[in-house]
Amino acid sequence: MKTTNNEIKIIQILLASNDYISTYEIATLIGISRRSVREEINNVKNILKELEIHFTSKPNKGYIIDEKTPEIINKLQEIINKNENDDAYALVPNIPHDRVNYILKLLAQSDKYIKMDDIADDLLVSRATIANDLINVKKELSRYNIHIIHKPNYGIKLNINELERRRIIADLVFASMTQREVFYDFLDTYLDTSDREIIEIIKNNNLYISDLSLADILINYSISIARNMAGHPLDTVFEDFEIFKNTKEYHTVLDLSRVAKEHFDVDFNDSEKSFLTLMLICKGSTHDKIYQEDQITSKLTHTILDDIYSSTLIYIDNRYYDRLSLYIQTALLRQKYQEKIRNPLYDQIQDDMPFAYYLTKIVNKRIKEYTDTPLSRSEITSFTIFFNNIITDHTDHRKKVLLINCMGNFASNYNTNMLEKDLSNDLIIQKCISYPELLKEDLSNYDLIISNAPIHKNYDIPVINTNYIITMDDIIFIKSKLTYYFNEENLVYYFHPELFEHSVSAKTKKGISTVLYQTLCKIYPLMKSSVKANFTNKNKYSLHSFNNSIGLLKLNTPINSNTNNIILTFKEPVNYDDQEFQVLIVFSSYDQNNIMYDTLYNTLKKISEDNTLIESLIKCESYTEFLSILINNK
Known part of the structure; x- marks a missing residue:
């Protein structure tokens, strides 16, 4: 029984899942489209039917193998093992999505013409099939503003420079690792071998980098070494690069260049070092960075904030100004050097964070007006998450509390500790007094009263009554009342x-x-x-x-x-x-x-x-x- 790689992957996923698993989840794990999953599922269903294994699919729920007895597990494991041993068959892409990626990588790696008949022979398909696949190849290349050159009797090739080739190759390699286990297997190859030195260099230079960006950087570093070993060094001149030579990213690249020389006998030229430095800067986290004001970013930020206020009445105060400016500044830098970040959450943010996504569209509009280039999907995702954090974390400054206690020092100390522990970001207790002392107190010094003694009299400031000993229910109640009384926006x-x-x-x-x-x-x-x-x-x-x-x-x-x-x-x-x-x-x-x-x-x-x-x-x-x-x- 012959099976494709994707069919085997789907069988493995179904075998490992104890509940229904959706088309979307399978597509994400394997790294193919949902339409491709539906095509493969039909084949999997037939395979399982031949093995007399009952398979159920339900709309809006997904797929499941109903019963996983030891006998069934053994049957499926035999198929998986057989597939893993059949390397020759496994290496041949046999669905449109995989063939398109294969052709893209082939074209990106070669500077010579490639005949379509040769591609068809390699993939064990007809020339007509390759012609159809090239339609999707052209669609993918359009994202890079790259076109295929056709020359009769010679074949096809890409007329692109070395940097453009590497970007296509890096995107294809990264896309193939969308399955979570494969992604971390890749990182493990660096963590568990002598190549760990590369990660240690990045760490020792105090660069803050996410797991996704780290994998991206390691892929590009590996490609730089491989292309140099194949005799294809970079020759791109990066505009205004001199200003980055004093950065910790540049010093990190000097260390990485030493490793490339010692381990692979590869000498990185200045263009390679510039490329790797800019990649580290553009893909690194903004967590540890400080916004260095410049006129363009400052003007753009103010324009965007004005747009946000005029369309939503949301005033983004100074607490977030520098961080937003840094995001904009970094986005402009990535556009300038055609670098990218990778964030897989784009398909979720529109439904999960619609208001933040709306604010991001305002940013995207202004940046596109300035640079003639819209934000990438990953960039849009990062801005949306940033705005969503502002929306969810938006609170006023801590409120000054007069605490009324009618239960003695033990209750006073306990209640104070509870409030300071769970509401430290919302309030600060200025004073704790007994109920009779309330008449003498100047309430203009406080924002509200919290009291475990019942207070029914009206005062000029809000009063929140609690239990004698404050509980978590009281904490939740106080927090909601703070929102009600004080968050005017x-x-x-x-x-x-x-x-x-x-x-x-x-x-x-x-x-x-x-x-x-x-x-x-x-x-x-x-x-x-x-x-x-x-x-x-x-x-x-x-x-x-x-x-x-x-x-x-x-x-x-x-x-x-x-x-x-x-x-x-x-x-x-x-x-x-x-x-x-x-x-x-x-x-x-x-x-x-x-x-x-x-x-x-x-x-x-x-x-x-x-x-x-x-x-x-x-x-x-x-x-x-x-x-x-x-x-x-x-």
């Missing part, structure tokens, strides 16, 4: 600019649900239409109308893990479940203790008491105009 994170629609003409419940679904699809293009049931089935939501003008529809179960609060304003008042309104906000968020919902509810209630504000809200044509009214009446 919070409303800007409640909504998404693309989830705002004004002057909607829909009038019926069905029509409105369709508009809501279409609005969500602007962020989630693959969202299923079944989500509309969340807006039409009364068991799935609660609806409140304020003064027959503003509707607040709260979903019992959020659409997904993100905050997806939708704003619609209508041309005319609409009737929804016998309630009337001309503005609708759909609340879809995991909202612990209802802090976000209560804030929004009270804000809308306040606005609904003023007909002028209602009219202004209805007439809003822009997201920021609408949001400003909410913020001003929070």
Whole structure:
């Protein structure tokens, strides 16, 4: 029974999995497309059927081998072992994806013409098959702005320089290691052999590099050595390189050059050293770097921050300015020298971090205007994660607390320790007093009171009551109350600019649900239409109308893990479940203790008491105009 490498890999994955495994997971592990997985799965199914092994596939769940008895495991292991022993067959790429990569690597490594018939003979396929594969090869090369040269009776080749060849080869090698085990096997070959010296050099020069970037650097270093040994040194001149000769990355490369000479008898020329230095700088972490201000980056950063504020009302303060500037500066450097970082999370960020992704699109637009080059997918991913950290970590400065204790010194010390241990980033305890002393205290020195004695009197600052001995439930409650009382900018994170629609003409419940679904699809293009049931089935939501003008529809179960609060304003008042309104906000968020919902509810209630504000809200044509009214009446 003949099997392909990918079929064997799928069988290994199914054998190792105790639960359903999806097409996406298999594709990620093997490093092929999901369509290729579906093609291979059909073959695997037939293989298992011949062996009388029951195989189940379920939509939205994936695939599983139902029963893994010792007999079944032995049968499958025999196939795996046989495949591993059949090296000659295993080395021949036999699916389109693998053949395309094989041809790409062949063209990148050779500066001579290659006949299509020779490629067909090597791959054991017809010339027509290779002609079809070349269509996809050309698509891949278009990412590098490279074209294939055809010469009758000679064949095909790439008219590119040595640096371009290496970039293609490095991308192909890295892509082949997307399977996690293979990726770390590659690192292990350096960690477990004399080549560990290379990693030690990087470490000893205090370079902060992620595992992904380290693998990328080692691949490029290996390619540099191999190409030099084959007589293909770099001859590229890198503009303005002199400014990098005092960096620790350059000194690291001098050490790596010594290793190349000692181990492989390869002398790196100045071009090689420049290339490796720039690679270390561009692929290294920004964790230990300090932003060195320059006019271009500074101007670009200010423009981007202005754009973010004008489109979202989010003010990114000085705590994040230098870090954002450093990200922009490094992105510009990578574009200048055509270096790249590799981040595999791009396909996830759009769904998992939609608001941060929206902010990144603003960055991408401005950088593209300046350089004529958009950010790469990996660069977009890094910026999105950066903005997402700002969104999730956004807090005000620590609040000054007056702690009221009615239980003696033990309780006072215990409660103080609990608060300082679990809420050190949120508050600082200025003073601890007993309840009778509260009357004499100047409360202008504090932001809030936390008390284990019941306080029902109204004061000019918020009061948070706790148990006599503070528990984790109290900590969670205090934290949510801090958000409610003090994070005045919070409303800007409640909504998404693309989830705002004004002057909607829909009038019926069905029509409105369709508009809501279409609005969500602007962020989630693959969202299923079944989500509309969340807006039409009364068991799935609660609806409140304020003064027959503003509707607040709260979903019992959020659409997904993100905050997806939708704003619609209508041309005319609409009737929804016998309630009337001309503005609708759909609340879809995991909202612990209802802090976000209560804030929004009270804000809308306040606005609904003023007909002028209602009219202004209805007439809003822009997201920021609408949001400003909410913020001003929070």
